[in-house]
């Protein structure tokens with residue numbers, strides 16, 4: 167493992183819980199993350215925007231048995247997380263005109 171690279175997962179939107187779709191898992195340098203996380207889109211519904219999770223997850227079908235489990239596509243649940251790769255802070259709230 168290269169310590170300069172970060173492994174992360176992209177999600178279609180807030181409701182996407184799959185973790186094994188082709189093109190969904192990424193490993194890249196900080197500059198790649200910075201480029202992705204500093205381009206912003208103002209959407210009418212932010213829950214429908216691209217999601218990001220700096221996690222390493224099990225690469226196997228999920229067997230949790232949940233009614234909403236994506237099964238073969240993997241499942242974004244805590245028991246499938248192998249590692250947290252970055253600390254994320256939610257900074258989308260502002261006040262007094264600060265953005």
Ligand SMILES: [Zn+2]
Nearest residue numbers: 228230235241
């Ligand atoms: Zn599951």
